[in-house]
Amino acid sequence: MKISQKQSVFHNEVLTRFDLYKSLFLTLPFQRVKHTGTILPFFSTHCEKGVDEHLAPEDIIESFFGQYEQYVQEEDRIDFLFRIVQYIERQVVLFDAVEDSAFQTVGHTDESGILQGLFQRANDNPELKKKIVNKLRDFSVRLVLTAHPTQFYPGPVLAIINDLIDALKRNDVSNIQLLLQQLGKTPFINKQKPTPVDEAASLAWFLENVFYKVASGIQSKIDQEMEVPIEEVKQLIELGFWPGGDRDGNPNVTAESTKKVANMLRTILFRCYYRDFRIVKRRITFRGTEKNLDLLQDLFYENSFNPKDNPTDDTAIILENLNAVKDVLNNQHDGLFVELVEDLIRKVTTFGCYFTTLDIRQDSSILRQTFNYLVERHPETNLNLVQIQHSEEEKEKQIPFTEYALGYDEDADKLVIDTLQVIDLLKDIQRSGSERAAQRFIISNCQQASDILGLMQLFLWSGWKQDGLTIDFVPLFETVDDLSRAADVMRTLYSHKTYAAHIKRRGNKQTIMLGFSDSTKDGGYLMANWSIYKAKIELTAIAREYDVDLVFFDGRGGPPARGGGKTQRFYASMGKEIANEHIQLTIQGQTISSQYGSPETAQYNIEQLLQAGIISEIQQREGDTLTAKQKEVIDQMAHESHRKFLALRKHPLFLKYLETLSPLKQLSDVNISSRPVKRNSGKELRLEDLRAISFVTSWSQLKQNIPGFYGVGTSLQWAEENNLWSYVKNLYESSGMFKTIIDNCMMSMTKSNFDITSYMQYDATFGEFWMMLRDEYELTKKYILKLSNSSMLMEDYPIERASILAREKIVLPLLTIQHYAIRTLLNKKLSEDKEAIYRKLIARTIYGVVNAGRNLA
Structure with a gap:
């Protein structure tokens, strides 16, 4: 399929359908919603025009209100801005659902081929198949779910998104309309900060509804495709879990919460087993299996609904009885319904009595x-x-x-x-799972x-x-x-x-x-x-x-600035000098929901990682192992970039700029995480105490994304001036690792928009600092386009680019409102009550901007 065709499909299946279903918001039986939805397009256009003209946010907002007589009073204006925020939050959910529902149709631009294609080639090539089988004997992919707050959807909203995706796939308009009504009534914010156990319960939704089905399914598929005996293959897909175990900088995680999470994970797993077992028991009504099925019935039920405080590991007993049922079916009943038992055996073999490894x-x-x-x-x-x-x-x-x-x-x-x-509790957890x-x-x-x-x-x-x-x-x-x-x-x-x-x-x-x-x-x-x-x-x-x-x-977090982006390409291009027998990485926030939020997306992305690990060993590209000269060039560029970044960090306005003009301070007011925004809470802000997520999020709210590109342009310019450009060009064309670094940098830059904050260049305190940031952005853009031989950022990834730009357009009004509120707090003397209202308005805008960003930064 040509790029133009892919773009056409994306336009029809995502952008057009989003516009179509977006109109359903106007039919919701909420008068205030209808009124807000009617005015929003005019407000969005006004914001876009104001940004293009480099106007300050207060000028954009006040000139808009000047067109409407009903917004004379400040209270009415604030009420309207809050309703705009709530409306756009729900538009973002709808866009997520529409895009995810079109996952299979739209396809992907990053086609290094998924696992099925590799297996098909292997079945026609005995030597390749032998290599893959040998690799699979001791290979694994471990995905570790963390509670790092890089997406702010509460559990009920995640469930609505999942249901919306299903309804959109079927074009079930009446159900979509009902779900949008539910969305209109469902709060997007927590009244209180979640506890570590709350965070674990929220992420456990993905374990129960996605990973439970997908992990064992892929394992079964590989066993069948490659004809590898189960006993010869170690667990290919492993799951890890940090909520309740990750206490670094989070005093709210205690041994008690760790114990509660470990028990909860076991209970949820047994409820999954129990649901599957009920299907097994409904079908297997033959003689010879009664004793085994009755024992399993009691075991699954008790662990699901009457869990003991200190249970024991029952994996061996479960497998013994399931295998006994399987033998009876094969030997006495012509294998009738044996596939149901085999599926449950596979799941128990994969998850045991623990579901996911709880890291401390x-x-x-x-x-x-x-x-x-x-x-x-x-x-x-x-x-x-x-x-x-x-x-x-x-x-x-x-x-x-x-x-x-x-x-x-x-x-x-x-x-x-x-x-x-x-340390003492770990003995009990191991005893039970x-x-x-x-x-x-x-x-x-x-x-x-x-x-x-x-x-x-x-x-x-x-x-x-x-x-x-x-x-x-x-x-x-x-x-x-x-x-x-x-x-x-x-x-x-x-x-x-x-x-x-x-x-x-x-x-x-x-x-x-x-x-x-x-x-x-x-x-x-x-x-x-x-x-x-x-x-x-x-x-x-x-x-x-x-x-x-x-x-x-x-x-590796979700955004490129935190190590995310095109992760599978990193693993496929490690070269011979780097151990790559096992792939383990953290997934968090919007990475979980965007890449692993549904069985289809999870299967695709897990298979990509599996394939990357296999390919990197058995079909390595020569260019992925760097030569001594290539290492020297990258090392010199990295040091030039480092010097540029350190000069920025040491600038006397660096933290002050972030604290004053970004919503950094308001992040602590957002009830999204049990973890404090910074270490040493209560003390003066120091960069080393500021959490990386807060650091990256603050820059992304400014739409400047400094952690994702700053210094790269300087290093590329240095390479050109020192006659090393040919080496850099060769690296981009031959090294998958280096190309991925540059391409991910492009993604960060595509999500940047210095026009939104162009008013800052006239600020008496921060004007020169803003221009320094903008100049490095323009320098990086110039050299990256030259290096990639492109006329625009992400030219080779048109679907991803279109998705990013669509999301940026949706949240532009939120950013305008946010910066307006920040500047109002800075420039006007307000009462304590008014200050609280504007701080709340800033905090609310953060949600929508982050949620829309997915791989934010």
């Missing part, structure tokens, strides 16, 4: 604090606290790895108590080998035994400096006698997490990408030297 994460500083507390409280440890606090070498040498339990006082620091309680229920402890901000060795000792001081330590210790390297030290840290660990023995007991496998978000905030877009890539090469070389099976776990 905590910052290294808290773990050190806990270690030091126990040493100080218990002289019998025979450790010199002064020495181990000031000498990394001394601490590595002194840690005794003794196995005896140490107690703590009830008045100890809350985070110390939580750390020790969750097997080791797979919770087996990883992630150390955030990992800076030295003793961060891991000290945590290992904490487990031994909490009653665990070295030979029974069924825990994987996962260092998380995220800043540019931490990434540069990562290889030295891991070499120390691999050569450490006690840790090396632990790794051996864990199947000689080491998982290392690399965080993208903080490295972007720390070093800028290009340096973050290059630092992670370079660290992967170094870490792979050391792992191979010590014969360790290395697994990279990538902390």
Whole structure:
């Protein structure tokens, strides 16, 4: 299909249908909704014209109200603006649903071929099939769901979207109209901040309604297509879960909430099993299966509706009885309905009694604090606290790895108590769901080998035994400096006698997490990408030297500025120098709902990742393994980009600009997450304390998206001026990794619009700073278009470009309202009540802008 045809299909199936169904809002039986919907097109056009003319938001808003006599009073104007926000929020939902319903029809521009095509080629090529089968024997994709708030739809709205998608596929106008009425009545905001358990319950919707069906279905499909015996293939699709376990910077996560989430995940899984089992029992009414079915009936029902406080792992019992039923059907009843039993066997084999692995994460500083507390409280440890606090070498040498339990006082620091309680709780979670229920402890901000060795000792001081330590210790390297030290840290660990023995007991496998978000905030877009890539090469070389099976776990958010974008292309282009036997990554916010929100989209995106992992090993492109010269060129460019970004960070107006002109302060007023907007809440804002999500979100609300491009143009210009342009051009054409970096940068820039904030160039305080940002944007755009031989950004991805531009058009009025409210608070003296109203208006606009952005930034 030609590009022009694809664009035509997108226009007909998405844009035209959106306009058609959008008109249904006007038929809703809510008078205020109809009135708002009638005026909105005029308001949107007025905003577009004002932005084109570079007007300030207050001039745009006030000139609009000047045309309508009914909006003389400020109260009436504010009421109208709130109704515009509510209306556009629901338009965004409708656009999401229309676009997702057209998923199969519209197709995709990023066609490296999905899994089915690869299997078809393999069936015609015995040698290729043999390679794929060998790869599948020890390969997996793990998707880890996080509660990071990069999309703000509450659970009921997500359910409406799902139902809308189904109705739109059938063109069921009457049902669509009913769902839009429901949408009109359903609140989009939480009155209170969600708890970690609330966040887990919200994400569990995707586990129950999407991943439960899709993961086992893909596994079954691969088994059949490749004719691989089930016992020879490890679990291909794994799920991970952070809500309730990720306590890094979130004091609201406690051992109690971790326990509640673990129990909830088990209960939800058994309800899924119970629903499937009822179908099995309704069909299998033959003699010879009664005893097994009755036992399973009781087991599934009790675990679904009368769960025990400390259950045991029943996976083996379930499989034993299901296989017994299967044997009876095959041997006595001609295999009638055996496929229903086999489907349930596959699901139980995939999910056991745990559903998804609950990861535990905590910052290294808290773990050190806990270690030091126990040493100080218990002289019998025979450790010199002064020495181990000031000498990394001394601490590595002194840690005794003794196995005896140490107690703590009830008045100890809350985070110390939580750390020790969750270490103890992990035994109970593993008892109820097997080791797979919770087996990883992630150390955030990992800076030295003793961060891991000290945590290992904490487990031994909490009653665990070295030979029974069924825990994987996962260092998380995220800043540019931490990434540069990562290889030295891991070499120390691999050569450490006690840790090396632990790794051996864990199947000689080491998982290392690399965080993208903080490295972007720390070093800028290009340096973050290059630092992670370079660290992967170094870490792979050391792992191979010590014969360790290395697994990279990538902390990649939804937007390109946080490591997202065309993720599967990164994995397909890692080259020979990077371990890629397993793919593990975080998915969050709008990435979950946009890429994994329905069975169709989830299947497509999981299959893309599976294929990327297979292709990267058995059909690697020569250009994906960089030459020494190519590495040198990227390294030099990354340092030029880094210098440019550091100069921006050190600019005296950098944080002040973000705090004053973006809705950064209002993010803390939005009840979207149990996690604080920044670490060290209550203290003066420092960049290192500001969470990457808040950082990226604030720039995206300004439509400037600095974390996704700043410094790239400077580095490309430097390359050209130093006669390296031919190398850069070759990199873009031959290296999948480098091309993906540039293409994702284009996506960030497509979602930028400096015209919206062009009024800032005249600001006495921030005018020059704004122009500096705008100039780097224009420079980056100039060189990226030259590099990609394009006349417009994302020219090679016309459908994605059209989708982005349509969404940007929908939310332009929200941005105008938001900036109007921010400037009103800045420039007018208001009463306390009025200030609260304008702050609320700003907070409300944030929802719609973020939700419309999907891969925001």
